[in-house]
Amino acid sequence: MTLTFAPTMAAAQAALAAVRPGFYARSRNSLDGAATRLSPYITHGFLTLPEVLAAVVAREPLDVQHRFVFELGWREYFQHVWQQRGEAIFESLHPGLLPDAAYSDSLPADLLNASTGVPVIDTAVRTLYATGHLHNHARMWLASYVVHIRKCHWRAGAEWLYGHLLDGDLASNHLSWQWVAGTGSSKPYLFNADNVARFAPAEWHSPGTVLDTSYDALEQIARDAQADVPAQAPRRRRDDGIDEPERFATPPPGLAPALSAPNAQAVRGRDVWLVHPWALGDVPADLAPNTLCVAAFIAQTHAEHAWSVARWNFVATRMAELASVHWFGSAAELATALSAARSVQTLASAHLGDHLSPQLGCRPVARLFPAVATRCDSFSRWWSRATRQMRKVSDLPGLNLTPADPAATLQPQRNTSS
Numbered sequence: 580m581t582l583t584f585a586p587t588m589a590a591a592q593a594a595l596a597a598v599r600p601g602f603y604a605r606s607r608n609s610l611d612g613a614a615t616r617l618s619p620y621i622t623h624g625f626l627t628l629p630e631v632l633a634a635v636v637a638r639e640p641l642d643v644q645h646r647f648v649f650e651l652g653w654r655e656y657f658q659h660v661w662q663q664r665g666e667a668i669f670e671s672l673h674p675g676l677l678p679d680a681a682y683s684d685s686l687p688a689d690l691l692n693a694s695t696g697v698p699v700i701d702t703a704v705r706t707l708y709a710t711g712h713l714h715n716h717a718r719m720w721l722a723s724y725v726v727h728i729r730k731c732h733w734r735a736g737a738e739w740l741y742g743h744l745l746d747g748d749l750a751s752n753h754l755s756w757q758w759v760a761g762t763g764s765s766k767p768y769l770f771n772a773d774n775v776a777r778f779a780p781a782e783w784h785s786p787g788t789v790l791d792t793s794y795d796a797l798e799q800i801a802r803d804a805q806a807d808v809p810a811q812a813p814r815r816r817r818d819d820g821i822d823e824p825e826r827f828a829t830p831p832p833g834l835a836p837a838l839s840a841p842n843a844q845a846v847r848g849r850d851v852w853l854v855h856p857w858a859l860g861d862v863p864a865d866l867a868p869n870t871l872c873v874a875a876f877i878a879q880t881h882a883e884h885a886w887s888v889a890r891w892n893f894v895a896t897r898m899a900e901l902a903s904v905h906w907f908g909s910a911a912e913l914a915t916a917l918s919a920a921r922s923v924q925t926l927a928s929a930h931l932g933d934h935l936s937p938q939l940g941c942r943p944v945a946r947l948f949p950a951v952a953t954r955c956d957s958f959s960r961w962w963s964r965a966t967r968q969m970r971k972v973s974d975l976p977g978l979n980l981t982p983a984d985p986a987a988t989l990q991p992q993r994n995t996s997s
């Protein structure tokens with residue numbers, strides 16, 4: 580299975596045009612089903628959730644409870660949890676099956692090299708490295724194996740997967756790992772070889788492996804801190820391993836376009852639209868004439884969460900299309916350089932944390948569902964609040980938004996120092 584994700588708006592729109600909600604609802608759990616593969620474009624801001632759903636319902640009316648709307652809801656739910664819990668999402672939200680200390684902080688070499696001998700796992704890892712993407716079911720299998728069979732801490736798995744995904748999103752990824760581990764949900768997610776055989780093509784099937792057992796047996800393994808699974812269960816022939824692609828916390832060598840340190844000279848006196856990795860949508864049409872597009876990677880946002888070369892390239896290539904100035908630097912360097920601009924606007928993103936200067940005019944990310952003010956610790960609670968008394972998707976406030984009223988949504992701060 581080889582997928583490519585071109586970092587262009589044309590590719591994002593083509594993926595959107597290919598969405599078939601009826602087939603999606605019937606087949607989404609199967610690896611060869613109708614999952615949309617929109618996630619790299621959604622994560623990086625090419626498309627907002629309201630844009631995605633509006634395009635789909637323009638072709639086919641949907642009920643709010645339609646499976647496709649529901650899955651978009653998962654994304655917004657995880658953003659809700661991140662907003663409510665902040666940095667706490669990077670720790671276990673509550674105890675899981677075993678104490679945190681029972682799990683290893685690093686991942687075993689045979690997993691990283693796709694040579695565990697368990698076909699579903701090795702195929703998932705190879706697919707991840709080759710494409711930067713995995714089907715949701717494959718992510719669940721991989722996470723469950725890493726945590727419950729190999730006894731690795733969910734956070735080690737989450738950082739590794741995040742770094743190789745083109746769609747890596749700290750909320751969706753880390754909270755999904757917690758959901759699988761059972762530290763963010765009421766019970767852990769376990770799976771066996773029968774489940775793989777039902778939803779995946781033959782090369783993923785894993786008879787005769789540690790997974791070829793009952794759910795009761797799997798739960799015992801998951802609850803046993805001492806279970807030495809690789810030695811305990813005969814696995815199939817080991818493939819020749821492959822090397823894990825390197826992950827980089829700073830721009831990898833040869834990245835194009837070349838990045839320079841933020842510098843005030845380039846933006847002095849100009850109105851600036853700041854492009855960042857989570858704001859790769861088209862430049863807003865309502866900016867002042869001659870607004871300068873500046874693309875920036877903020878060092879702090881990458882220092883703790885390294886990316887594959889493929890992801891750096893995906894983002895940088897789109898940045899090259901959008902902006903004429905390209906920077907990599909610390910948040911402080913960026914703030915100093917931008918203070919020379921006449922005005923600066925950008926799109927908000929939780930991934931930037933508090934690394935953007937409060938002086939910037941941040942446009943909010945378009946939400947599909949109404950904001951739920953009280954903290955919901957389960958998706959079902961959030962979903963029932965977010966969709967209360969709604970039947971048609973047109974009841975969703977995000978879809979009813981008229982084009983942004985500049986007076987209501989834009990508060991560009993004028994820099995007075997220039």
Ligand SMILES: Cc1cc2nc3c(=O)[nH]c(=O)nc-3n(C[C@H](O)[C@H](O)[C@H](O)COP(=O)(O)OP(=O)(O)OC[C@H]3O[C@@H](n4cnc5c(N)ncnc54)[C@H](O)[C@@H]3O)c2cc1C
Pocket residue numbers: 607613614615616617618619621622650651653654655657713714715716718719722740741744746747748749751752753755756759
């Ligand atoms: C361990 C694990 C890690 C994950 N890490 C990420 C991640 O880093 N980034 C990410 O976007 N998703 C993540 N997911 C959620 C989900 O697997 C992906 O969003 C989905 O597989 C993307 O493929 P798609 O666009 O074809 O999805 P589709 O099924 O076509 O769904 C359409 C869109 O809805 C959203 N969506 C669907 N399912 C989910 C879900 N369960 N959680 C959150 N959003 C969802 C995504 O934006 C997706 O693009 C993770 C899931 C697991 C189990």
